[in-house]
Amino acid sequence: MITFLFVMHGLCAIALLGAITHQAAAVWLPVRAPDPSFTARFRAVKAASYVNAIIVLFLITFTLGAIVYPTYRIGARIYMEDLRMSAPVGSFEVKEHLITFALGLLPTYWYFWRAPLTPELEGARKGVVLVLAIFIWAAFLTGHVLNNIRGV
Amino acid sequence: MRLARAFPAFSAAFATAYLISMYFHPTFTLFTYAPRLHQWFAGVPQLPGRQGPGMFWYSWLATGLLVGLLAGAAALATPAAIRARVWPGLAWLVPVVLTAILLYIERTWFGFK
Numbered sequence: 001m002i003t004f005l006f007v008m009h010g011l012c013a014i015a016l017l018g019a020i021t022h023q024a025a026a027v028w029l030p031v032r033a034p035d036p037s038f039t040a041r042f043r044a045v046k047a048a049s050y051v052n053a054i055i056v057l058f059l060i061t062f063t064l065g066a067i068v069y070p071t072y073r074i075g076a077r078i079y080m081e082d083l084r085m086s087a088p089v090g091s092f093e094v095k096e097h098l099i100t101f102a103l104g105l106l107p108t109y110w111y112f113w114r115a116p117l118t119p120e121l122e123g124a125r126k127g128v129v130l131v132l133a134i135f136i137w138a139a140f141l142t143g144h145v146l147n148n149i150r151g152v
Numbered sequence: 153m154r155l156a157r158a159f160p161a162f163s164a165a166f167a168t169a170y171l172i173s174m175y176f177h178p179t180f181t182l183f184t185y186a187p188r189l190h191q192w193f194a195g196v197p198q199l200p201g202r203q204g205p206g207m208f209w210y211s212w213l214a215t216g217l218l219v220g221l222l223a224g225a226a227a228l229a230t231p232a233a234i235r236a237r238v239w240p241g242l243a244w245l246v247p248v249v250l251t252a253i254l255l256y257i258e259r260t261w262f263g264f265k
Contacts, residue, residue, distance in 0.1 A: 066210070069207070069209070070185065070187030070207060071187075073187055073205065073207055074187050074188055074205070086261050086262070086263075087261060087262050087263070089261060090258055090260075090261020090262055091261075093258055093261060094254065094255065094258050094261075096209060097170075097171070097174065097254050097258075098251065098254075100167070100170055100209075100212075100213060100216070101167045101170070101247045101250060101251065102247075103166075103213075104162070104163045104166035104167045104170070104216060104220065104247075105163050105167070105243070105244075105247055106163075107156075107159035107162055107163055108159045108160045108162070108163040108243045110156075110159070111156045111157075111159040111160065112240070112243065114156070120240070121240055123240070123241060124240035124241050124243050124244065127241055127243065127244030127245070128243050128244045130244070131244045131247050131248060135247075
């Protein structure tokens, strides 16, 4: 069961990563003129339409992570500690804190992106999306590398 | 939605209280989860080696949530004129500053003194 939940945690994280990257690209690198290239199409999405999907995916991924966390704590982490792999253990510590910061940021993220979008909040919207994207990318890469070292 | 005006204050207070709770562990740790025992304990119990380690992350989350809710309620009680003066960019600046502090706190894992 834990393996299933862990796989689902990873799959939801991938979907979340795609959604937040699309949104961050659309907000920070908007397409000004019609361009049929792949990168332009990647950036040409309607950023606001991703908000609810990102929040739901984040909450599912976070909840699944919180459920499988004890298995990591008494399994993979102790294995790494026994091998004195302090950087990977520390990386997970940083990951759990960053993703907690991101969790706390979600209500504000939703508040800034609710319709109608106000121009005076545009800078804050861009900042919050970028911070969320960086936190989610950092958490994903850390989790991926740690799973390669010792899977749950 | 009037309640939503409390969200920026909630977010800032949640993350700040979480980090303080983590850094000053066990001072603000409300409860502990023992994964080997599948049991929750109030405070920070002394777990014998075979029963440990304890997990405190869930407690730090709860502390952040409580403080965040209080800050949100305080924000709702604050006059709109004062709320309007708060720079909305604090929403992203606060987690950025907290991340810098976090990386400093956690530096020893990566060989920095």
